[in-house]
Amino acid sequence: MSKRKVKKTMTIILSCVGALLVIAFASLFVISGIFEQPKYLEPWQKTYSQKFDDPRIRLVAHGLLSSNGHNMQPWKIRLDKNNPKVFYLYADSDRLTSEVDPFARQMMVTQGTFLEYVKIAGDESGYQTAIELFPDGGYNEQKLSESMKTIPVAKITLTKTNPQSSVLYDFLFLPDTNRAAYQSTKLTSEQINQLEAINADTGLSMKIFQDKVNIDKLNGYAVQGASIEAGVDRVMKESETIFRANEYQKNKYRYGFSVEGQGTSGIMRHLTQGLVTLFPSTNSGKAASDLFIQSARTSVGNTPAYAMITTKDNSRTSQVKSGMLYSRLILAAHRLGFVMQPLSQVLEEYPEMKEPYSNIHRDYASDGGTIQMLVRLGEPTKEVPQSMRRDVMDMIVEE
Template structure:
């Protein structure tokens, strides 16, 4: 094996391992500063609430939120069209859900201060089913409200997407009830699979493994992840987004130019086969799966599904549970057609859409992902 191919195979394996597991040593302080919260010194309620909203989960941690504060008393939310996933999320369904997670955290923060977010979705018209454009996703006003704050607010800074191996202990019944009860008022139906149905659990694991393999073996989709890999403290601090890896081995390889992120590994390369095996081990130990379906799949439904999902994840966090979205089988590119059809046949009524499917269990403690902070999301005055 020539030197370049060796580096691509071995280095690619390490990249994928770290990406799949979220395995990173301590991140640069500047990359996670946003998780400290705004404190009480921020006088502008909009900015105070937005500093919580930027901690929302987002596909590939792209953070494609653009905020216009130029109109007093108003928040105009746009999508950064340069931060999309055209290969794995060709119709931007997951991007729209990620705007819903942002809006929900904004509302939770506003309620903590005696207000609520009055949300007008797509005030200049709804995007079509395939392409996003420069029109705003939402016009939001923070209006006084006398309802009690939502207790889910307390989990915002503790919520993290946990890609590590979970202990094979089933989630407690009261935790599952809390997750299900957290989703209203959004019009989404939730479900769980656990040890009481080992046949169903096995099917979930099989579909998830198949979809993961497809994404690894499809060059353009795995390269979409490679393009947002941030290796080492310099890259992580510079970008504060994407998929971060800070392991000493990869940092050393990158420092001397031995890390090739320009090519996708082949299906039989160790970079691929080792990740398939590793992920199958995690699935085998996963004690439960969570899913969420909707009757429609228009842009409003996608945004509101994102609001429902982050509420479910916050409720899970409150009960010590971890979640990892299994986005691969829900993605609408041709190679995923078989897993997509199978998971929809199993979980959704005819014509309905599975908006979220996730591993669920008790995981080890993990740290936060990098965040760009509010100022990076503000449109120029």
């Protein structure tokens, strides 16, 4: 074969390969749902709440943006039919993550994060929010799931007042969690004082650590917790079942996990979603466990500071209050240019986590208190995308 024919043949082969690659990439984008309108992001728009005439629903639409365990958004709202300024918050027991949160502690913290967002949005909108926790009494802990259906976490009463511009309001619309690496810059003493000063509840304690001894110790606990969790099949399976692989699934369910959780965005998001949809095994079993551990190591290896919220007791009320404090911490940190990521694994209460759970409480809550939140804190190296949110009307239940 002449050199000219060989060259021509190679050109044809390369053209075919190139065409196949183009087709393959285009197929991944289509499978990912690149042309699908992301309805699951609509609640993040500042104008979203304005679509509703009822001020209660407007505030609930803000609460929907708050941090919540496993992005389950486990909130139900009952509007008082007799008083247009009253509504009730219930924990949605159909959204319990019982493997990772067997005693529903994280579930109750999540109720608190919601309430604080509602409170801040109320101030901005000209509604004072009076929040009464467990107005009908506490849960029957022996029948917890059933009790959650009938016992409200909070009664919220609105009083019309003059709008009060809140320095935290604009930060409600930023992602609450950033799992990427953080810059090595430490917090100043003034910044630490500002953050720790947001806690005014004597039953709660908030502390920021950034000295090497505590950073190394907390890094160890974070990695140990992640490693243990990655090895517990039933816990990993629970997370796997709420993973949304593509845009179609995200629009259908609008809660749970997705590739954005690891900071993947842009073209890479669609390529990854297409691959995960075609090959689900890449996001399950050993592959998922290894990725989870590696992500934890990378994150804690680039963490200049930790924040910890503890309570004197572990009552349901204290759990809710710690969530309210956590929301305020997130927003105050955003205002100072910081981001956060909760490291919940070592604080979880299933049997395999018993040893590190006991040890971290021995080291940081030796007075018998309970650590409710442990979070990374620092200046971001990159922005992360917003996560899925449900339609606010899906949370409203009829009496």
